[in-house]
Amino acid sequence: MLRVENLTKDFGKVRAVDNLTFEIRPGLVTGFLGPNGAGKSTTMRMMLGLDRPTAGRATINGQAYRDLDHPLRQVGALLDARWVHPNRSARSHLRWMAAANGIPARRVDEVIGLVGLSSVASKRAGGFSLGMSQRLGLAGALLGDPHTLLFDEPVNGLDPEGIVWIRGFMRHLASEGRTVLVSSHLLTEMSLTADHLVVIGQGRLIADASVAEFTSHAARSVRVRSPQLPDLHRVLAEARLAVTPGTGSDGRPFLSVADITTDQVGDIAARAGIALHELTGTSASLEEVFMSMTAGAVQYQGGAPTPGFPEGPR
DSSP states (O other), rough: EEEEEEEEEEEETEEEEEHHHHHHHTEEEEEEEOOSSHHHHHHHHHTTTSSSSSSEEEEEETTTGGGGGGGGGEEEESTTTTSTTTSSSSHHHHHHHHHTTOTHHHHHOOOOOTTTTTTGGGBBGGGOOOOHHHHHHHHHHTTTOOEEEESSSSSTOOHHHHHHHHHHHHHHHHHHHOEEEEEOHHHHHHHHHOOOEEEETTTTTEEEHHHHHTTTSOOOOEEEEEETHHHHHHHHHHTOOOOOEEOOOOOOEEEEEOOOOHHHHHHHHHTTOOOSEEEEOOOOOHHHHHHTTTTHHHHHHHHOOOTTOOOOOO
16 A cells, blocks of 8 residues: 655745645555646655655555665556666666566566567667557566556557557556556546546645546536427426526537436426437536646646637747
8 A cells, every 4th residue: 555644845945745645545546647747746756765755754555665675576666668778678678677676587578578568678778669668667667566556657658559458457457456556647548547536736635536436526417308498498497407508519409407417307397298309417527527626726827829820839
């Protein structure tokens, strides 16, 4: 289990991480989300002992990273896929990591096969694409068969097939009872991968909840169509519901009813003897809820396009 308690980090007068406390439990893929500059990478670096906290602490199964025996066998991390020496082959890079941590050399080819790099294992890492570098970094994280894994933007540079593969691979690792923390900006991907979310903004905790709990914060609505739309609008308004007329892409009108279920709308229509042609419940996506909850914590905001430059300045 990963735990941070009152974790704080100041860089001069800038507070990058502000009194964070949360736990990352085993058996789940936990998504670590936040806008650019939120403090995600700094927090992960403090978990791994790469940055010293100003206050608070980060522990892995109750111990600071620096106090772990054979840390690579307990914690695997991928924070920067490009840190490999460019003139080393993938196999040589992993072999020195294994030797430095007392890991049998046979494990090197095992992890190379796991991440799909067997055909390029003897090639120089400096010639790897970003996606191949990500796979090599993942192999390094898995080398010691650790119980705890931290990944910072692991799908950067991967093609769609690679993204689907790593999604399934992370879920498999969690199903084995491992602790898996994944930082990502790809919110749609996180909605398909993560079981739990920790969301921060400006270094402070915003949410610590399951994906379902997090998205439940969004207002739900019901879309309804009827051949008796004016009558339906009237009875819904009489029920003191927030009703908004709309027109679909097919040109057909509908009503959007906020904060209500399809069952409730159906019951109201039935009592009024109104036929329905569509009754659909909608809810906000993870991306929409994230944008709403972190709106006040965005450090870098873009402006509207400059007039006269519809595609942006060149």
